[in-house]
Structures are given as structure tokens and as C-alpha cells.
Amino acid sequence: MHEMGIALQIIDIAAASIPPEMRSARVERVNLKIGKLAAVVADSLRFCFDIVSKDTRLAGAELAIEEAPVVARCKDCGAQWTITEPVFTCRACQSGALEILSGRELDIVSIEIAQEERHETGGG
Amino acid sequence: MKPAEDKKAAREVKVVTRVLAVNERMAEQNRRRFAEKGIFVINVMSSPGSGKTTTLQKTLERLMPEIRAAVIVGDVSTTHDADRLAVTGAPVVQVNTDAFGGDCHLAAHVIEKAADSIDLDALDLLIIENVGNLVCPAEFDIGEDARVVVLSVTEGEDKPVKYPTMFRLCDAALLNKIDLLPYLDYDKAQAIAYIQQVHPGMPVFEMSARSGEGMEEWIEWLKGKIRSKLKAES
Numbered sequence: 001m002h003e004m005g006i007a008l009q010i011i012d013i014a015a016a017s018i019p020p021e022m023r024s025a026r027v028e029r030v031n032l033k034i035g036k037l038a039a040v041v042a043d044s045l046r047f048c049f050d051i052v053s054k055d056t057r058l059a060g061a062e063l064a065i066e067e068a069p070v071v072a073r074c075k076d077c078g079a080q081w082t083i084t085e086p087v088f089t090c091r092a093c094q095s096g097a098l099e100i101l102s103g104r105e106l107d108i109v110s111i112e113i114a115q116e117e118r119h120e121t122g123g124g
Numbered sequence: 125m126k127p128a129e130d131k132k133a134a135r136e137v138k139v140v141t142r143v144l145a146v147n148e149r150m151a152e153q154n155r156r157r158f159a160e161k162g163i164f165v166i167n168v169m170s171s172p173g174s175g176k177t178t179t180l181q182k183t184l185e186r187l188m189p190e191i192r193a194a195v196i197v198g199d200v201s202t203t204h205d206a207d208r209l210a211v212t213g214a215p216v217v218q219v220n221t222d223a224f225g226g227d228c229h230l231a232a233h234v235i236e237k238a239a240d241s242i243d244l245d246a247l248d249l250l251i252i253e254n255v256g257n258l259v260c261p262a263e264f265d266i267g268e269d270a271r272v273v274v275l276s277v278t279e280g281e282d283k284p285v286k287y288p289t290m291f292r293l294c295d296a297a298l299l300n301k302i303d304l305l306p307y308l309d310y311d312k313a314q315a316i317a318y319i320q321q322v323h324p325g326m327p328v329f330e331m332s333a334r335s336g337e338g339m340e341e342w343i344e345w346l347k348g349k350i351r352s353k354l355k356a357e358s
Contacts, residue, residue, distance in 0.1 A: 001257070001259060001260050002227065002228055002260050002263070005227070006144075009143045009144065009146065010143055012146075013139065013141050013143065013145075014139065017137055017139045017141075018137070019137060022135070028134045031136075032143075037288070037289045037292075039259045039260060039262065039263055039289060086284075086285040086288040086321065086322050087321050087322075088288070088292060088321065088322050088324065089321065089324055095324075096323075096324020096325050097324075100292075104289070106143045106144060107140065107141065107143065108139045108140070108141050108143060109138070110136050110137055110138050110139050110140070111136070111137050111139060112134040112136050112137075113135045113136075113137060114134050115134060115135055
């Protein structure tokens with residue numbers, strides 16, 4: 001529901017990550033890792049991003065979203081598995097003491113910047 | 125992740141930053157600020173209509189004046205909840221999130237600003253009534269010490285499994301409106317089983333803010349939390 005705010009944060013972080021020597025280069029892609037528990041709808045994030053990135057350094061960039069599964073480890077018996085249903089008890093020993101190893105990510109992993117060798121954009 | 129292969133390979137710049145890092149930093153700042161004053165902060169969340177405001181009103185009546193409390197209330201619009209809470213005598217700060225773009229949750233910077241209008245030196249407990257929503261508030265740390273979810277028996281039993289992130293994140297659940305159980309087909313045991321399925325061991329307080337039934341256990345739990353914070357700071 002707050003995908004617009006997330007899109008704005010992504011633009012801020014990504015724009016600040018562009019190396020100074022590549023000031024005029026175009027960002028082709030933003031690689032994101034989003035956990036299944038992170039309450040973010042990928043389509044709606046892309047939709048918002050396209051709108052709010054228009055007049056920024058990120059205009060035209062693609063959001064590449066890697067979905068992170070919910071992986072848990074039992075603190076009692078050490079079992080590790082991927083949770084696919086809303087059941088957070090150990091499937092080996094029934095313990096409720098779980099550590100969630102992945103699934104809540106909402107991370108920018110990297111940005112990919114076009115190498116500008118020949119085609120220089122005519123700037124003014 | 126597949127790198128761009130078209131024409132010249134793009135240069136990949138590692139970022140590895142949490143998208144909500146700004147909010148998380150601000151939340152930590154809030155947490156330190158409240159800890160310095162020995163204030164216990166709870167973030168109360170629920171779906172709309174679960175009885176959050178009535179629950180807080182009745183909670184304040186039982187805590188004050190022994191415990192000095194203030195409330196920050198988030199709503200998309202109107203001051204109805206703030207008006208109801210002000211009756212208890214607690215200082216109430218209303219935050220209408222539509223001034224911040226109709227937000228579905230309270231963010232840490234909003235709490236920072238709202239806290240400026242509260243006398244933090246004369247406070248033991250800060251209650252933050254979040255925007256009615258079981259999804260988004262779970263994603264935003266606001267600098268609280270404990271999170272509580274209010275669930276009412278007029279909602280579906282399966283709310284906990286539909287919104288597992290919220291229920292996993294909270295430290296206690298209040299199962300409200302139990303005075304209505306005789307008139308409903310609500311399967312209370314199933315609801316509690318679902319809560320335990322997503323968050324094994326989480327305390328569930330069965331209560332009715334309206335009738336007062338079951339309020340005592342919740343109040344005792346909360347007082348225990350406030351006391352342990354006061355002790356930690358002194």
C-alpha cells in the first residue's frame with residue numbers, strides 16, 4: 001500500500017549510489033531483493049517507480065526484483081526449511097522458537113549503469 | 125540476477141542498502157530519545173474497527189494517574205479518535221497521515237515530530253495508536269519497545285494467518301469484544317490456534333474493552349513492561 005513511498009526511497013538511494021565519474025550515464029536497471037513477507041506488491045512498485053522516476057536520474061530504469069523465500073531455522077533442533085504456508089513451528093520438532101533467516105528483505109542490491117563509450121547524449 | 129547483456133555490458137554498482145534504512149535510523153533515534161527519559165513506548169496496531177481506541181481509552185482509565193501516559197494517534201483523517209482519548213486526561217497528539225500523502229502507516233519521522241509537542245519529562249508511557257491496517261504498519265519501525273495487535277471477534281478467525289507478518293512481529297495480542305461471543309459464530313479456539321501457529325508462545329488476552337471483562341490481565345502485563353523499563357533506566 002505504501003509502494004509509492006518505497007519507490008521514492010529507491011530513487012533516492014539509487015541516485016546517491018551513482019559514482020561521481022558517471023554523472024551523465026543512464027541507469028539501466030535497479031536490482032532489488034524483496035522477501036515474501038515484506039508486504040510489497042511488485043507490479044504496483046514498478047508502476048509507482050515508473051511514474052515518480054520520470055524526471056530523475058532513474059528515468060527509464062527497470063526494476064529487477066528477486067523474490068526471497070521465507071527461510072526459517074529452528075533454534076532448538078537446528079532444522080532449516082522454506083516456509084510456504086503461515087505455519088511458524090518447526091516441522092521437525094514442533095518448537096516455536098524459530099529464527100527467520102530470510103523473507104523480510106526490502107533491499108537494493110545493486111544498480112546497473114550503461115557504459116557510455118560511443119554514443120554520447122547531446123547535453124546542453 | 126541476469127546482467128544486462130545488450131550492447132556493451134552495463135557496469136554494476138553494488139549498493140546493498142535496506143530501502144527503509146532512513147526510517148530505521150530515525151526509529152533508532154526515537155528509541156534512544158525515549159529511553160533516555162525512561163519512557164516505555166507501545167505501538168498498537170489492528171485492522172479498522174477492532175476497538176483500538178476504546179481499548180486504549182479503558183486502558184488509560186486503569187493506568188492513570190499512577191502511570192503518566194500520553195498518546196499519539198494516527199489516522200488518515202479526522203480527530204475523532206483523539207477527541208475520545210483526550211477525555212481520559214492524557215495528552216493526545218493527533219497525526220493525520222493525509223498531510224503526508226494519505227499514508228497507511230505511521231513512520232518514524234512522524235513520531236519524532238509528534239513527540240516534540242509532548243512533555244517527555246513527565247511521562248512513563250507513550251502509547252502510539254497506529255493507522256488501522258494489518259499490513260503496512262508492520263513494516264515501519266517507529267522506535268517502540270513493544271508492539272501489540274488488537275483483534276476483535278467480529279473479524280474473521282483467520283486474520284492471523286492472512287497477516288502473518290503483523291502477528292509475528294507483535295509481542296502480545298488483544299482479542300477484543302468477547303462480550304459479543306454469544307451472538308456470533310466466531311470460533312475463538314480456532315482464532316487463538318491460528319495466532320499460536322504464526323507466533324508460538326505469544327500472549328493472547330481475551331477481553332472486552334466495553335464490558336471490562338478480561339482487562340486486568342492485559343493491564344498487569346503492560347504494567348510489568350513499564351516497570352521493567354523504568355528499572356532498566358534508573
